[in-house]
Amino acid sequence: FFRVYTMIGLNVWGLLLHTLLAAVVVHPSGRVLAHANVLGFPISRIHAPHSRDKAAGRPRLIALRVERRPSMPYTSIGLGTPPQPFTVQIDTGSPALVLPSHDCTACPLRNASLANPGFKSNESSTFGYPYACGPRASTTHGPPPCPFWMRYGDMSQTTGVMVLDRLVLKGRHGTVASKVVVDLMLEASPEEMFAGRGYDGILGLGPDTARVDHHPAPLTSIVKAQQVPDMFALYVGIGPDGGILHLGGVDEAAFKPPLRYTPMGGCLWEYCITVNSLSAGSHSVVRRGAEFGIVLVDSGTTLSLVPPSVFSAIRNMFQSHYCHLPLVCPPQGATLFDGTADSVNCIEEDHLCSGFPTFRWHLHGGAVVEVPPGAYMLRHASQRRPSHFRYCFGLAPREPIEGNPNTTLGDTFMAAAYIVHDRQQKRMGFAAPNHAYYRRALDLTAAQPSSFSVLSPTPNRSFSSPWPAFGFISSLFLAAVLALYKGVGSRSATIHRCDCRGEPLRLRSPLQYGTLSR
DSSP: OHHHHHHHHHHHHHHHHHHHHHHHHSSTTSOOOSSOSSTTOOSSOEEOTTOBOTTTOOBOOEEEEEEESSSSEEEEEEETTTTEEEEEEEETTOOOEEEEBTTOSBSOTTOTTOOOOOBOGGGOTTOBOOSOSOSOOOBTTBSOOEEEEEEOTTSOEEEEEEEEEEEEEEETTEEEEEEEEEEEEEEEESTTSSTTSSOSEEEEOOOGGGOSSOOOOHHHHHHHHHTOOSEEEEEOOSGGGOEEEEESSEEGGGEEEEEEEEEOOSOSSSOEEOEEEEEETTEEEEOOGGGGOSEEEOTTBSSEEEOHHHHHHHHHHHHHHOTTSTTSSOSTTSSTTOEETTEEEEEEESSOOTTOOOEEEEETTSOEEEEOHHHHEEEEEOSSOTTOEEEEEOEEEOOOOTTSOSEEEOHHHHTTOEEEEETTTTEEEEEEEOHHHHHHHHHHHHHSOSSOOOOOOOOOOOOOOSSHHHHHHHHHHHHHHHHHHHHHHHHHTOOOOOOOEEEEEEOSOGGGGOBOOO
16 A cells, blocks of 8 residues: 555656646747646646637737748638638738739739639628718629729739628637628739748738728738637748747747837738837937938838938948958949849858848937848848848838838838837837747648638647656656757857858849738
């Protein structure tokens, strides 16, 4: 009996220690989490104050994996019943979900880079039209179709009809479906609008005020249907780990504290903020925020576009303090800062040279966004040397255009931060991304089935051994592995010094940069 009770006691203590160690060490960032992913509790603290799963009373957060190909963010969605899969670019600067119709007469639907033949409305049992188009002829679907026309900052445009159907989002915490208005393309100009970009359409997350037809934007419809807070967070990602799009809340495991907010305002059609100053390394670049004008944050723009005076200050700072870096100083016409819309100068090497400074954008309210060279230097595959890459400067001058903001902080800015768009409280939050979170998200995404199905969100499950004693040993082993993993990860982020050569890069067309700026 004594040995039996001793074994029971050891097993109980093993289980308790297993639980304690999992709560302390399972997060690679080194922070002690408020909840451990054991006994059915979520592993990360999720901020979604009014979003609850009715069956289990859990916070409900819509989390979609984001990929960059190579310099713009994409995610996967489904439309209709049954869902038809599409790959869409995430655009925080436009307010519409734009997808090609199977009946589009001027869309690159048969292009070799696009396997998707377009949305087939006759194969969706939930397809319909919005009820807000005025006195028009009736159709076989009931209400009359609503036409739409949209033009982007690169002067590409599309026309078609507005339809209503189920948008299906499959994320890390389950799959949800919401009825949304979709701009279904029947014609695109130029026809190669989406050709060669690797995606089918655009998921606009902009505000309702940017729409002129008074229909709700997709995000507004999702918020209402899922009863989640009117907010979303986006990290566009750098490299193969990708990023994340959180709808209806914020996952604190996705970023490193602190999360600092700045007021959002200054324009009605996009998400605008105020920049007070800009520095790089230990050098001040722009001291007066008025030089930036109105500043919008837009994932639909690859480059960060600044006024000519700001770009000149950036160039002068580089050429005054960083002339030892390749392609920084003259001869004129051959630097990183020279070029036209279809020809820029880039560094070609197997990795980026060390020594490039980190930009610090000082925002109104005290938030500071640090943008390292890995974010603002665009990396493209080399066409002539397969083992090398081309690194191009990710900021460009933008001539003042009437009606357009003076500054657009695009993906070369957003790649440096986990950005919260709190539309309820009209503010934007910025924090450094926790890269270990995105590596874990990649593993979870790879293990999920590829088909779409509407399911109730399921709780995260942690590893637990059926034998508590072995669970205790596995926890010790996990702690050692994670400690080693954390150290290796911090060292692997170092960029080693190298000898780089600069060579001009010819782009096939201006559209290759995806300048969907406004």
